[in-house]
Amino acid sequence: MAQAEYSPSQTPGMRLSCLSLRDFRNYRSFELSNIGALTILVGPNAVGKTSAVEGISLLTACSSFRTTQAAQMIKWGCETAQLEAKFQSSSREVDMGLTISAGRRSYRMNGKPRKAADVRGLVPAVSFTPDDLHLAKGAASARRDAIDSVGVQLSRNFYSVCVDYRKLVKQKNQALKDELPDAYIESLNDVLVRVGVQVLIHRLQVLDRLRPHFQSYYREITGGGEEASVLYAPCWAKDAPLEPGSLTRDDALAQLTSYMGSRAIAERARKRCLVGPHADAVTFTVDGHDAAHFASQGQQRSIVLAWKLAEAAVIAAATGNAPLLLLDDVMSELDDARRSYFMNFIAGDMQAFITTTHTDYFTDDMLARADIITLDGSEAFVGGARED
């Protein structure tokens, strides 16, 4: 089957060659070496397939697709977890390390302490889990987060902007609850608008890059019968999605300031910050109809699949590195046609890790190419993916 414009082989990036996890989730130790282009982690439920892939996500995107709580990742009864990875390209080798202790994560690169912001996205990754299948129909926050998770891999600064923004919203919510004076709320509003506009403008830039890939993958996945798109409407005009490239920074500042002023009484009454990019709407459409209301199960799956492939394409184009694909238990969620489309995509140079309870979903060709790692739930695992 033909693939959309992105060809993974054009941008081979850093590859994970060795992974070591200690006192992480159910593992006392997990060691995998000589890792190849395609690794399939297979085993029954609760043996630690997701944990292994989560470890890779923490060492690449610097986040877990399961939790933001560091303490949940440390093996029960242990004080710290240690994660190590070796990444290699034709010209470079990088050792990445992470120590997780209660409430704290400390990264190292080539033995030297580094902030997460400095290593995030150095080796980019795209994860795809069953939770992502709710992207089209679930809460709007999931769609905003989906854009932001690409945004943080494209810009180091964006992560701290998002963190600052979230803190400001929390602070304002508290101030509204505590019924603090107008002057205090207004001073918070000034900062909220400035940081909020940074979030909004970066989101729009990321979305403008993602949209054409998303549309073209969707068209291919569905055989060209339907057109999908993704729309972004700011909180001040939720029924009027923005045309790509139509909002300048100055417009956004003026609109957000004015809308915040007009909602001051409502915010006081509801004791909640109602205005800002945390309240913006992101909508997928199929043939012009809102997917949240009208998309079938199959259309929802096509949307998520097209979105994930678009993420990979945009990250590859922007960073010059094909991202690692981390696919946790999604093969069982896709039907034959979408699964086979996806497998064609993975068949390029992109390094992929797939967890599954059985291998029946894979073609013989794919199984022949893959390193099949069988997990049985033991606390200590040592495996070498390939002999060469």
Ligand SMILES: Nc1ncnc2c1ncn2[C@@H]1O[C@H](COP(=O)(O)OP(=O)(O)OP(=O)(O)O)[C@@H](O)[C@H]1O
């Ligand atoms: N912090 C922790 N300490 C010890 N064990 C944990 C911790 N967190 C999760 N577990 C356990 O680790 C085991 C493996 O979980 P994991 O999600 O990796 O399994 P899985 O093989 O992906 O399963 P499934 O196929 O059901 O998704 C589970 O039994 C889980 O309860």
